Amino acid sequence: MLKTIAAAMLMSAAVLTVAYAQDGGKVTVITSFSKDVTDPFKAGFEAANPSFTLDVQNKSTSAGVKFVDETKANNQVDLFWASAPDAFENLKGRNLLAKFTPSVTGLPEKVGSYPVNDPQGYYFGFAASGYGIMSNDRYLEANNLPQPREWGDLLKAEYHDHIAIAAPSRSGTTHLTIETILQGEGWEKGWATLTGIGGNLQQVTERSFGVPDAVNSGQTGIGIVIDFFAFSAQASGFPVSFSYPSVTTVVPANVGIIANAPNQKGAEAFVNYLLSETGQAVLLEPAIRRLPINPALYAKAPEGFPNPFEDPRFKSMITFDSDISKKRTDVVDALFDQLITFQLDNLRGATKAIHEADKALAANDQADARALIAEARQLLSTMPVTADEAASDETRAAFTGGEQKTARQAELEQKWAAFASEKYAAAKAKAEQALDLID
C-alpha cells in the first residue's frame, strides 16, 4: 500500500518538473469555439505574427462571461471570442470590454440586416451565421418524411416527436432564432408558431451543440440550429441537410478585447488578423465552414456555399431590432422555459390530441368538432403576457435582481407555469372531446 502511494507520488513528482515556459507574447483568449475552429486560427495567427503565441481557454459562453466578470479585479485575459452577440452585450454592459479600432478597413457595415460591428467599437463581427433547420437524411427517409424548409412546416402533424431545439435560456444562438421568429411574425403569431413547434418537439437540449449532435447521430431527425453546425457536419461526412427558412436573420459571431488586457498589443494583433483576408480564409476550412464577413472571400468558397451578401434569400430577411430583443431577453427565455421546456409532456400530449382530432376531422368533417379543435389550438397559443407587458419595466425588474423590491422571478415563473399547464390540460380535453364527437 505504502509502496503504491510512494510510486504514485514518484510518478507525479517526475512529471511535475516540466515547468511551463511563458514568453512575453502570450495572447490569452477565452472562447466557446471548438478545437476544430481554434486550432487553424491559432496556427495561422502565430505564423502571421511570430512574436506572439495564442493561448486558447475553452469555456462555454456563459461560463466565460462569469469567469471574466469574477476575475475583473486582476484580469489575465486578453480577448473574448464567441458566437452569441448577447454575451458581448452583457460584457459591454458590465464595462468588461475595451474600445478598439481595427486597422482592417473596407469591410461591409451590415450583413443581411444586422450591423456587423458594435456601433461603439467594443466588439467586432468576424463571421456571419444564419439560423435554420437541419435534418438527418437517413432518419427522414426511414420515417418517410420530406425535408422541412419553413418554420411553419414544423407545426405539421407528420413531424410530431421528430424535432430538437436547444433551450433559448441556455443557448444565445437559439435565443436569437426565437427572437427572430417573434420579430418576424409578431408576438402573438410568433408564439403560436413556437408553441406549435414546441408541441412537436422530441427534446429540448441544454447545450447548443446538443441539437446537431442528436441530429448527426440520428437520435432525432430535425434540429433548429445555426448554419455552420450543419455545414461542418456535412464536411465531416454526416448525412445531413440544411435550409434557411424565409423568416430568419444572419447575425455576426464576434470577438472583443477585454478591458485592462494584460497583452493589449497581442489582442489588437489577433483582432486584425481575424478580420484580414488570410484570417477570413480560415473560415472556409471544412471543419469550420462559417460565412466570412469579407465579401471577397466567397470567390474561393466551395460549390453551394451560401453568400449572404449576394444571395437573394438573405436580402429578404427581416430587420432585427436588437433594442427590443435586449429589453425582453430574460422574459422571452423564461416564457419559453415555463411554457415549453418544463411543460413539454403536457404540451406534447395536447398537441398530439389535436393532431389526432385533425386527422379524424379530415376523414369526417363536422362543424362542432372543427370549432372545438380551433378552440384547443387557440388555447395552446394564448400567452400569459402581452408584448408590451413582457418588455415593461416591472416584468424586467423581476429578472434583473436590481435594487427595487419587485415581484420575484420565482413568483412570475410559477404563475406562468400554472397558466400553461391549465390551458394545456383544457386544450387536450377539448381535442379529445372533438375526437369523441367525430367517432
Add this chain to the structure above:
Amino acid sequence: MAFALTSNPIRRITARPGQVLAVTLIALFLAIFLIIPAGTVIYIAFTEKGTGALTAVNFIDFFNTDLFRRSFFNSVYVSAMSVVWATVIALPLAVLTTRFDFRGSLIIQTLGFVPLIMPPFVGAVAMQLLFGRNGTVNLLLNDWLGIRIPFMEGLNGVIFVQSLHYFPFILINLSTSLRNIDRSMEEAAQNLGSSGLRLFRRIVFPLAMPGYLAGASLVFVKVFDDLATPLLLNVKDMLAPQAYLRVTSVGLTDPMGYVISVILIAVSIFAMWLSALAMRGKDYSTTQRGGGGLARHKLSFGESVIAYGIVGLILLLVLSPHIGLLLLSFATVWSFSPLPDAVTVAHYSRVFGESSIYIKNTLIYASLAGLIDVVVGGAIAYLVLRTKIIGRRWLDWAATSALAIPGVVLGIGYLRTFYGVTLPDGTPLATLWIMVVLALAIRRLPYALRACYAALQQVSESLEEAAENLGATKQRTIRRIVLPLMTGGLLAGFVTSFSTAAVELSATLMLIQSNSDAPLAYGLYVFMQSPAGRGPGAALGVIAVVMVALCTLLSHYVIERRQKALGMAK
C-alpha cells in the same frame, strides 16, 4: 455510538492534543477550501431581492413552485430506485468474486469498476448511439420485431443509466467489507448447521453491512446530486439539473439556483445521517484478522456455467457504454445505423500528439486529489469512530456536503475567494494548477470518507486497546494496528476518488487557465463541440478509461497480493 458519550464519561476528557490538532487542521482545510468558497456563492439563497436582507422567502417560493416540488419528488424517486437496481447489479458480482473460487475475479473486480469512469459528453453520446431511440439496440429491435424500448427516456431512463453508472460504489465497498469478514464467523455458523442462502442472509450480509450501506448511501446521494445524466437524457424536472440550469445561465441573478443547492446539501446530509442511524448501536467489527476473509468455495461445473453466465451478462450490460465509446473512437460516420459506416484509426493519431500533456496532468491531479482524500477522509473517520472530541460529526457532515455542491458553484467560489489573493509576481492564486487539485479533492472527499468509514467500522477497538495495554502509544497504535487493518478500505477510497476525479469536468472548466494545465476531461470538452471532433473526443475518452482502469487493476492486484501475503491459506 453517540450514546457512548454518557456511558463512558472518562473518554470524553481524554481529547488528546494530537486529536485537537487534527480536528483543527481538518476544520481549517474544509473551511478554506469548501465552506467559505461555496458560502460566498450560496448565501444569495438567504437574501431578499432588492434589499439584501436575510430572509427565508426564497425557500417559501421553492415549495410554492409546482416545478420544484415535482423535481424534488422525481429526484427522491430516481435516487431510491437507482439504489435498488445498483444493488441488483452489484450484489452478484461482489458475492461471486469474493465468496467463490472464481477465476478472473481480479479482472471482474476491475471491469466492474470501470462504469464509474464515464468521461463527460462522449460517454453520453456513446450511450445514445447504443440505447437511444435510434440507437443500435432499438434499430435492430425495430427491424426484427417492429418495437422500440425507451431505455433512455424519462425518469426510467435516468434510473437505467444511473444504476449502470454508479453501482460500482456498492460493488467496491461491499467487496471490501466481504473480504474483511472473519472466516471464523462463517465457520461458527456452519458448525451450528447454517448454510447456503440462510448463512448469507443471517451472517455474511449483515457482517458486510457497513460496506453495503456506505456504497448504497453514496449511490443515493450521488444520484440525487448528479446533473450530467438527467441533462444528457433531457430530463429537466429533477433538482440537480434545475440548480445547474439556473446557476449557469448568462446574466441571470435568480436566487433559486442557490436555494436548490442548499436543499440538495440538506437532503444529502440527511441521507448520510439516516445511514449512520441504521448502523447505530450495532457492532460490525471482528477481532480476528489475518485469516484472509471468507472461505472461498469451489463451484461445481454446472454452478460455474451459471455463475460465469450471470457475470458475463452483467458485465456486458454495464460495459456497453464503453463498448459504444470504443466503437465511436474508431468510427468514421455513425448516424442512424446499428454500427458505424466504416472504421479508421485517424482519430487516435489526431489526439496522440496532444494527449500526453492531458494524461500527465490528469495523473498528477487525480492522484494528488485521491491522496488528500484518503488522508483527510481516514482522519475524519478515525475521529468520528474512535474519539469523542467535540465537533467530529460536523467534520463528517461538512465533508459530505461537498457531494451536493454543484461543481460550477465550487468553481465560481474558488475564483471569488482566491482570485484576489496574488502571489508575489502578481499571478492570482486561483490560476495555479494546485487549486484544481484542491477542488477535485474536495469534490471527491465524500467517496474516500465513506470507504474509510466502512473500513474502520470493521476493525475491532479491542485490537487497539490490546496494543495500548502492551504499552504502544496512540500514534504507534494507529500506525502499526489501525492503518494496516484499514488498508483495503483506504485503497478502495483512493481508487474511487482517483478514478472519478480523473474524469471530472464541471469545477475544472471554471478553474483551468491554460491549455498546458488542462486535464483529459477538458481536452474532451474542447473536442466534443464540433461534428469533426466526435471521433477524436471518443479516442481521448478511451485513453482516459484505459488509463484509469490500469491504475485500478494495479491497486486490486496489490490488495489481492496483500491478502495472500497475510497468510490466506487455502
